[in-house]
Amino acid sequence: MVDTPDIIRIEAAHFSYGERPILTDLNLTIRRGEIVAIMGGSGGGKTTLLGLIGGRLKPSSGRVMVEDQNVPTLSKSALYQLRRRIGMLFQFGALFTDLPVFDNVAFPYREQTDLPEDAIRALVLMKLEAVGLRGAAHLMPSELSGGMARRVALARAVALDPAIMLYDEPFTGLDPISVGIIGRLIKRLNTALGMTSVIVTHDLNETLRLADRVIVLSAGRVYCDLVPDQIRASSDPFIRQFADGLPDGPVPFHYPASDYVQDLVQS
Amino acid sequence: MNRSKFDLAVGAFVALGIIALIFLALKVGNLTGFDSGTGYVLEARFDNIGGLKVRAPVKSAGVVVGRVESIGLDGETYEAVARLRISSSFRFSKDTIAVILTSGLLGEQYIGLEVGGVPDYLSNGERITKTQSAMVLEKLISQFLFNKAAEPPSQVK
Amino acid sequence: MSRAPLSWIEALGAAVTTRLDRLGLAARFVAALFGVLGIALLRASLIIRELYFSGVRSLSIVIVSGLFVGMVLAVQGYEVLQRYGSTESLGVIVALSLVRELGPVVTALLFAGRASSAVTAEIGLMRATDQLAAMDMMAVDPLARVIAPRFIAAVISLPLLAGLFSAAGIIGAWIIGVHLIGIDDGAFWSQMQASVDVRIDIVNGMFKSVVFGVAVGLISVFEGFFAPPTAEGVASATTRTVVTSSLAVLLLDFVLTVMMFRGLNG
Numbered sequence: 001m002v003d004t005p006d007i008i009r010i011e012a013a014h015f016s017y018g019e020r021p022i023l024t025d026l027n028l029t030i031r032r033g034e035i036v037a038i039m040g041g042s043g044g045g046k047t048t049l050l051g052l053i054g055g056r057l058k059p060s061s062g063r064v065m066v067e068d069q070n071v072p073t074l075s076k077s078a079l080y081q082l083r084r085r086i087g088m089l090f091q092f093g094a095l096f097t098d099l100p101v102f103d104n105v106a107f108p109y110r111e112q113t114d115l116p117e118d119a120i121r122a123l124v125l126m127k128l129e130a131v132g133l134r135g136a137a138h139l140m141p142s143e144l145s146g147g148m149a150r151r152v153a154l155a156r157a158v159a160l161d162p163a164i165m166l167y168d169e170p171f172t173g174l175d176p177i178s179v180g181i182i183g184r185l186i187k188r189l190n191t192a193l194g195m196t197s198v199i200v201t202h203d204l205n206e207t208l209r210l211a212d213r214v215i216v217l218s219a220g221r222v223y224c225d226l227v228p229d230q231i232r233a234s235s236d237p238f239i240r241q242f243a244d245g246l247p248d249g250p251v252p253f254h255y256p257a258s259d260y261v262q263d264l265v266q267s
Numbered sequence: 268m269n270r271s272k273f274d275l276a277v278g279a280f281v282a283l284g285i286i287a288l289i290f291l292a293l294k295v296g297n298l299t300g301f302d303s304g305t306g307y308v309l310e311a312r313f314d315n316i317g318g319l320k321v322r323a324p325v326k327s328a329g330v331v332v333g334r335v336e337s338i339g340l341d342g343e344t345y346e347a348v349a350r351l352r353i354s355s356s357f358r359f360s361k362d363t364i365a366v367i368l369t370s371g372l373l374g375e376q377y378i379g380l381e382v383g384g385v386p387d388y389l390s391n392g393e394r395i396t397k398t399q400s401a402m403v404l405e406k407l408i409s410q411f412l413f414n415k416a417a418e419p420p421s422q423v424k
Numbered sequence: 425m426s427r428a429p430l431s432w433i434e435a436l437g438a439a440v441t442t443r444l445d446r447l448g449l450a451a452r453f454v455a456a457l458f459g460v461l462g463i464a465l466l467r468a469s470l471i472i473r474e475l476y477f478s479g480v481r482s483l484s485i486v487i488v489s490g491l492f493v494g495m496v497l498a499v500q501g502y503e504v505l506q507r508y509g510s511t512e513s514l515g516v517i518v519a520l521s522l523v524r525e526l527g528p529v530v531t532a533l534l535f536a537g538r539a540s541s542a543v544t545a546e547i548g549l550m551r552a553t554d555q556l557a558a559m560d561m562m563a564v565d566p567l568a569r570v571i572a573p574r575f576i577a578a579v580i581s582l583p584l585l586a587g588l589f590s591a592a593g594i595i596g597a598w599i600i601g602v603h604l605i606g607i608d609d610g611a612f613w614s615q616m617q618a619s620v621d622v623r624i625d626i627v628n629g630m631f632k633s634v635v636f637g638v639a640v641g642l643i644s645v646f647e648g649f650f651a652p653p654t655a656e657g658v659a660s661a662t663t664r665t666v667v668t669s670s671l672a673v674l675l676l677d678f679v680l681t682v683m684m685f686r687g688l689n690g
Contacts, residue, residue, distance in 0.1 A: 080563040094554035284584025287591035
């Protein structure tokens with residue numbers, strides 16, 4: 001297998017939920033070792049994109065190449081083989097609520113390896129130490145704050161040292177301190193473990209501090225593909241609306257509707 | 268909760284469940300040794316079997332020794348053919364008589380085996396030649412009335 | 425607003441289509457589930473965990489219910505039997521009702537309310553909070569790791585619980601009949617033994633509860649697995665589990681009873 005620089009390559013991918021198209025003719029590549037942020041309006045297909053990369057969703061057409069394998073065509077066992085090299089942090093962590101923190105992080109080792117229990121213990125404590133929560137190993141997920149739960153989930157996601165990390169809105173619902181902590185952890189893990197990171201996020205400030213590249217999606221395709229400095233300097237109205245948080249602009253405030261006055265008169 | 272507590276509780280649960288099933292099998296039901304497939308079969312023909320059912324008991328001196336396995340009708344002789352599955356621990360002489368009896372006045376019907384004195388024993392598939400059919404209540408009553416009617420009306424004044 | 429004259433046909437068509445869709449979904453789900461049962465059976469510790477939550481936790485309600493049902497049967501049965509002067513048949517009537525019908529059926533209904541509803545809610549919430557998706561992304565099949573052990577636990581638990589229910593009921597009837605009413609102890613048991621057949625009555629009753637276990641287990645994991653990921657969705661899925669399971673148990677009971685006891689009285 002040739003070690004190509006493009007670890008993820010999406011070619012002409014189409015995806016729709018029923019009648020509603022989400023992705024139309026999406027093309028993008030992500031290189032090994034990068035941290036790439038995916039931004040765009042809500043319902044713009046960002047989370048769908050992670051679903052395609054992880055093989056949880058299948059495009060209606062097009063190719064999704066991850067480590068030179070076309071994900072939609074993989075068999076279940078080949079897909080599971082690939083997923084051992086992909087870590088994913090879900091929006092709210094998705095910790096197993098019936099297991100304590102320690103067992104949550106130990107889960108991938110117990111399921112995927114034949115390591116003895118004392119080796120698993122050492123590895124789990126190491127991962128928890130990396131996210132600063134070794135002391136919380138005995139707690140149940142319900143006893144954790146949102147930020148702590150996200151960090152435990154991060155420790156669990158990187159347990160098997162994946163080549164690719166997918167983050168689904170890792171900053172949503174967190175206080176600014178936790179946002180900073182998670183952001184720094186993402187950066188540190190990316191360099192320390194030599195990973196490639198794809199982050200779907202709304203948090204522009206943290207993203208610009210963190211990412212090597214920002215891909216903005218709009219109407220189911222790549223709107224622009226820029227480095228953080230270009231975003232800061234951009235005068236594009238769409239990007240400005242995002243960067244400055246303007247309520248109305250190219251992304252309309254109103255959901256498409258018939259004429260307001262006419263609607264009132266009719267009723 | 269730790270694993271050993273689960274194991275202990277589930278172990279106790281399964282043991283309790285199995286004890287309940289054993290209780291049902293031994294104390295509530297009859298786990299006698301002549302379920303279908305074991306023992307041997309005898310055949311008996313009756314003119315009328317009355318209300319005899321499949322799986323009705325076959326008794327000898329009041330002790331259950333087998334069950335009625337099937338009941339059929341011989342198309343040529345119009346006799347009822349009962350096949351009896353008998354426990355292999357009992358043997359019956361060749362001149363055994365099979366009688367259809369009723370337990371109590373309204374009870375279920377069963378087959379009683381009355382053993383004779385011949386030293387030869389019936390073996391698998393053989394026929395019990397001497398049989399006595401079921402008492403059918405209507406026949407008894409009509410016979411009784413017939414006899415009554417036939418009597419001279421001596422008492423009538 | 426004018427409605428098209430054929431709209432009710434359209435509505436009927438839509439209703440049939442959604443039902444068929446769901447049936448197809450269920451068929452594929454069951455096929456996939458049976459595909460991973462072999463792997464799941466190897467993970468005894470997972471099944472033991474579910475046996476604890478489904479079986480052990482249902483013990484008290486099943487035993488207490490069984491005891492009371494048996495006691496009520498004894499009181500009612502005695503009332504009727506004494507008119508015919510055959511009160512010593514009380515044991516037979518109670519034992520046959522419990523072993524053939526009430527044990528399997530009532531236990532399955534209790535199990536649907538006590539254990540299966542919890543399974544549906546748990547799986548539904550795991551799905552709503554992305555726990556199943558997270559597992560899937562960790563290359564662990566949720567069907568084998570989460571769904572199958574819960575299904576297997578239902579199939580194992582139900583016959584054991586039904587046996588306990590019947591045994592508790594017979595003991596309840598014995599307490600009432602022999603100790604309170606004063607029926608002869610020997611007659612109570614010997615009449616029962618003479619009329620209850622292990623194969624026809626007890627084994628068939630157990631077979632029924634295995635079938636009920638399969639049905640109730642499948643319904644609970646299916647409803648949970650496909651519950652909409654909202655509070656409302658999980659709540660209505662839980663209700664559906666109890667309602668569908670109860671109806672399925674009663675329908676299956678009728679079908680199985682007809683199949684089992686037909687031909688016995690030939």
